Amino acid sequence: MNHPSHEQMTADLLRPLQRTSWRFYLLVAFLGSIVLMGLCTWAYQMYNGFGVSGINNPVYWAFYITNFVFWIGISHAGTLISAILRLVNAGWRRPVTRCAEVITAFALMIGAMFPIIHLGRPWLFFWLMPYPNQRLLWPNFRSPLVWDFFAISTYLTGSVLFLFLPMIPDFALIRDRAPKGLRRRIYGALALGWRGTTKQWHRLESAMQIMAVAIIPVAVSVHTIVSFDFSMAPVPMWHSTMFGPYFVAGAIFSGIAGLIIAMAALRRFLHLEAYLHPVHFENLGKLLLMMSLLWAYFVFAERLTTWFGNDTAEMNVFYVTQRGSFSPLYWTMVVCNFVVPFTILALKKLRTIGGCVIASFGVCVGMWLERFLIVVPSLSHKYLPYAWGHYRPRPVEIMITIATFAAMTLLYTLFSKFVPIIAIWELKAGDHPSPELSAAGQHEHRLGETHA
Amino acid sequence: MAVYALYDTGESAQRAVNALRTTGIADADIAVISSEPMEDYEFSAINHRTLIWYIASAGGFVGLAFATWLTRMTEVAWPLQTGNMPIVAWWPNLIVMFELTMLGGILSAVATLIVTGGLGRKVPELYDPDVTNGKILVGVEQPRDTAAVERALRSIPGGEFKTV
Numbered sequence: 001m002n003h004p005s006h007e008q009m010t011a012d013l014l015r016p017l018q019r020t021s022w023r024f025y026l027l028v029a030f031l032g033s034i035v036l037m038g039l040c041t042w043a044y045q046m047y048n049g050f051g052v053s054g055i056n057n058p059v060y061w062a063f064y065i066t067n068f069v070f071w072i073g074i075s076h077a078g079t080l081i082s083a084i085l086r087l088v089n090a091g092w093r094r095p096v097t098r099c100a101e102v103i104t105a106f107a108l109m110i111g112a113m114f115p116i117i118h119l120g121r122p123w124l125f126f127w128l129m130p131y132p133n134q135r136l137l138w139p140n141f142r143s144p145l146v147w148d149f150f151a152i153s154t155y156l157t158g159s160v161l162f163l164f165l166p167m168i169p170d171f172a173l174i175r176d177r178a179p180k181g182l183r184r185r186i187y188g189a190l191a192l193g194w195r196g197t198t199k200q201w202h203r204l205e206s207a208m209q210i211m212a213v214a215i216i217p218v219a220v221s222v223h224t225i226v227s228f229d230f231s232m233a234p235v236p237m238w239h240s241t242m243f244g245p246y247f248v249a250g251a252i253f254s255g256i257a258g259l260i261i262a263m264a265a266l267r268r269f270l271h272l273e274a275y276l277h278p279v280h281f282e283n284l285g286k287l288l289l290m291m292s293l294l295w296a297y298f299v300f301a302e303r304l305t306t307w308f309g310n311d312t313a314e315m316n317v318f319y320v321t322q323r324g325s326f327s328p329l330y331w332t333m334v335v336c337n338f339v340v341p342f343t344i345l346a347l348k349k350l351r352t353i354g355g356c357v358i359a360s361f362g363v364c365v366g367m368w369l370e371r372f373l374i375v376v377p378s379l380s381h382k383y384l385p386y387a388w389g390h391y392r393p394r395p396v397e398i399m400i401t402i403a404t405f406a407a408m409t410l411l412y413t414l415f416s417k418f419v420p421i422i423a424i425w426e427l428k429a430g431d432h433p434s435p436e437l438s439a440a441g442q443h444e445h446r447l448g449e450t451h452a
Numbered sequence: 453m454a455v456y457a458l459y460d461t462g463e464s465a466q467r468a469v470n471a472l473r474t475t476g477i478a479d480a481d482i483a484v485i486s487s488e489p490m491e492d493y494e495f496s497a498i499n500h501r502t503l504i505w506y507i508a509s510a511g512g513f514v515g516l517a518f519a520t521w522l523t524r525m526t527e528v529a530w531p532l533q534t535g536n537m538p539i540v541a542w543w544p545n546l547i548v549m550f551e552l553t554m555l556g557g558i559l560s561a562v563a564t565l566i567v568t569g570g571l572g573r574k575v576p577e578l579y580d581p582d583v584t585n586g587k588i589l590v591g592v593e594q595p596r597d598t599a600a601v602e603r604a605l606r607s608i609p610g611g612e613f614k615t616v
Contacts, residue, residue, distance in 0.1 A: 006586050130522065138526035142534045142544045150551040158558045165562070168571070173487065176581035192571040195579050199499035200569045201489040206504045207565040211558055214508075218554045225547060429488040 004274050006428050010173070013420040013427075016270050017174065024417065031410035038403020042117060045396050050120060054394040058387055059379045062372075063397035064118040067404060069371045070254070071111030072152070072226050073247075074364075074408075077255030078104030079159040080219040083212035092283055094430040095275045095422045099266060100259050101163040102421070106411040107258070108156045110404050115148070117400060144228045151218075151225040158215045165207060168194050169425040223251040235378050236313040237306060246298045250367060253291035253337070257363035260284050262412060264357045266421055275422055278353055285356040288363065289345035296338045313383045326377050329369050336366025454578040455601045456483070456591025457611035462493045464608050465588040469495040471604040477592060483578055485589040495590075502568065508561040515556020519549040577616050587612075 004012060045052055055062050078100035085093035116125045128149045132138050139146050171191035178184040194200065227247035230238040240246075260281060267276040306314050321330045340362040344355045380389050415421070459465045465484060472482050479498045490496045523545040531539045566572050578593050590611075595601040598615075606613055 010584075130526070132526075132529075135530075137530050137532075140532060140534060141523045141526065141548055142537055142541050147544070147547045147551075150548050154551040154555045154558075157555060161558060161562050165565070169487070173584045176584040188575075192566070193573045193575050194571065195575060196485045196487055196583055197499075197570075198484050198486075198490075198496050200571070201486075201496070202500045203502060203504060203565045203569040205489060206502055207561045210505065210508045210561040214512075214554045214557050214561075218551070221547070221550060425488045429491075 006431070009275075009427055010424055012272070012274065013422050013424050014174065014177070016416055017418065017420065020417070024413070027413060028410065031406045031413065034406035035403050035410055038400050038406070041396050041399040041403070045117075045400075046122065052394060053396050054392050055397075056389060056391070058382060058389045059376055059391040061118075061375050061379060062391050063393050063401055064114050066368065066371045066375050067401055068111055068114035068118070069226055069247075069374075070368050071107045071114070071404065071408075072223060073251035073254045073367060073371070074258045075104045075107035075111060075155075075159070075255065076219055076223060076248075076251035077107075077257075077259040078102065079155075079162050079215050080104075080252065081256065081259065083162070083215045083219070086208065086212045087216075091430055092280060094426045095272075095277075096259075096263065096280055096284075097426070098163070098166070098419075098423050099263050099276075099421055101159065102412060102415050103255070103258055103262055104159045105156070105163050106408055106415075108152065108159060109411075110408055112152050112156065113404075115145075144225065144232050147225045147228060151222045155215075155218050155222045158211065158218055162208075162211050162215055165204060165211070166423050166426065167419060168192055168204070169196060170420050170423060172196065173424060174420075220248055223248045230374065235382060236311070237302075237317045237378050238374075240302065240305075242298065242302060246302065249291065249294045249298055250370060253288070253295050254363060254367035256284055256288045256291060257360035257367070260288065260356050260360040261364070264353055266416065267353070270416065270421065272422065275427065281353045281356045282351050285345045285351045285359070288341060288356070288359060292338055292341040292345070292363070296342075299334075313381075316381045316385075317377050320381055321373055321377050326373060330373055333366045333369040333373060336362040337370065338366075340366075453595075453598070454483075454591055454593045454616050455595055455598055455605065455614075456578060456580070456589050456616075457605040457608070457613045458580060458582055458587040458589055459608065459611050460587065461610075462490050462588060464610050465490070465590050466493045466495055468590040468605055468608045468611065469498075471607050472590070472592065472601065475597070475600045475604045477595070477601065477604075481592055481595075483589070483591050483593060485579065485583050485591075487584050487586060490588070502564075504561060504564045504568070507564045508557045511560025511563075512553045512557035514560075515552040515554070516549055518556070519552035520545075522552075523548050580614065582612075 053063075055064075082093065082097040082100045085097065115128075116122045119125060127133070128139060128146065130139055130141075130146070130149075139149075141147075168191055171187050172194040175184055175187040175191045178187055224244035224247065227243040231240055231243035233239065263276055263280065263284075266272055303318070306318050320326055341359040344350045344359045376391050380391055382388070457468060459468060465486075469482055469484060473479070482495075482498060484490075484495050484498060524540050527540050527545075533539070534541075537544070570576075576593075578589075578591055580587070580589055583589050590605065592601050602613065602615075605611055
């Protein structure tokens with residue numbers, strides 16, 4: 001395949017913004033109707049109370065908190081991966097970063113909705129914010145739920161800015177090419193008066209470097225803090241010191257899988273074959289394989305420690321997941337998170353775009369099940385057997401869960417309609433590495449390979 | 453008033469910048485505008501000195517100081533015994549302090565970019581939309597000696613000379 005010229009790059013990447021097919025409207029209508037059904041279902045739950053959901057004593061956390069942890073995990077695809085690739089100056093990152101950063105912004109917004117959906121009176125969610133109530137009593141900073149507020153809002157703010165800053169030069173490009181009218185005014189406002197002076201480029205790159213440095217520990221902290229929601233509680237198989245890194249590894253794992261699926265969809269539907277190459281999928285596939293092995297290591301370490309400790313309450317949860325009523329879900333999780341990705345991604349022949357997508361779908365299913373299996377079996381089998389309970393999801397929870405997947409797809413579709421999904425200026429900048437500044441043998445190929 | 457020329461290549465733009473320097477124009481007065489960062493060329497270093505790292509660090513310290521004050525003040529304001537923890541519990545407070553430190557650093561980096569990069573303002577006169585087609589603009593705003601600037605810019609072949 002010929003390498004596209006700069007003019008071709010601009011034309012290809014602006015095409016989705018300029019032309020709209022009937023398929024786009026059909027997709028938006030379809031996804032929008034599912035989201036609307038989800039919103040109506042939520043309204044139904046608010047009106048009738050939590051009795052319409054499957055949540056009951058003692059399983060107060062179920063689908064909603066599973067979804068919360070899952071979406072926050074998916075959000076780790078973007079900003080974290082993008083920041084790492086920026087810092088190490090990986091050449092192959094250029095077409096990938098924006099696709100990834102968008103996932104973070106939308107997945108975080110969806111994930112952050114779930115604690116609110118999970119509230120009996122969601123209109124009082126602002127009680128979480130750090131302000132004193134009428135009795136001058138502040139939220140308790142010793143509660144992990146308050147830590148969530150700080151972590152998620154910091155990560156969301158940082159991720160949205162990390163996504164927005166590199167979009168400014170592209171907004172300026174659209175502004176300059178748009179005919180006079182509303183479109184030009186909107187993109188002009190978003191471009192913030194960008195011209196592209198040497199000073200602006202330098203400041204932009206410095207700001208991106210600082211944000212990349214800051215966002216990596218923030219991303220790690222977010223999922224660690226989400227894990228603290230569990231590990232700070234004396235519940236069997238929750239109260240574990242390894243929950244922080246276990247959750248972070250799982251989040252990156254599911255995040256990469258989400259990114260591969262999104263990139264494959266963009267490549268196919270927006271015809272970006274000239275920019276999203278098989279080597280991008282292969283590189284991300286290798287990363288997914290590594291995370292699959294890491295995930296398996298964490299699961300083994302957790303299970304072995306529990307089994308060796310032989311604590312009665314923990315062993316009840318252990319057995320109910322491995323050979324009891326939750327075992328079909330548990331072994332499906334193992335197959336989806338380890339057997340399928342390992343088999344496909346360890347073999348170079350199978351590490352194709354299709355292979356990576358199949359493995360990624362498996363990982364997304366497996367990681368959702370993993371979150372569910374962390375939440376529900378432990379809550380339904382706490383220390384005292386007389387207080388054990390059951391959980392069965394009701395249509396309300398299932399509908400809201402489906403609606404969030406539709407919402408994610410809808411937001412991503414709309415974003416790729418209004419903003420170039422690949423950073424045009426970054427792609428162009430990566431197109432001409434300086435021969436004078438690169439030592440022989442260190443010359444970086446566009447896709448990250450090196451050649452003399 | 454501004455005088456500028458559009459060039460097709462980075463080499464031509466570099467030569468134009470050098471020509472302007474030989475006429476006695478200071479680096480701070482030379483504007484080079486491109487649709488992508490041109491780090492391969494020496495002119496990309498014009499105006500590169502910045503305090504953004506220091507300002508971001510200072511922003512981080514402000515965030516840290518604010519979080520330290522907020523957590524301690526609120527815990528002391530209404531002392532609630534929680535989980536056998538001390539009233540001022542530094543272990544959990546460290547989480548809030550860390551997050552606000554990072555938030556302070558991020559926000560101050562972005563604010564510095566906006567202020568020192570001249571963003572959030574109307575596009576100034578010295579600009580040409582042809583830049584987005586890959587041209588590189590080299591020019592001077594309010595030149596003292598317009599003729600000398602024009603001569604310097606025209607001395608590089610392939611340039612498209614303009615005045616606004």
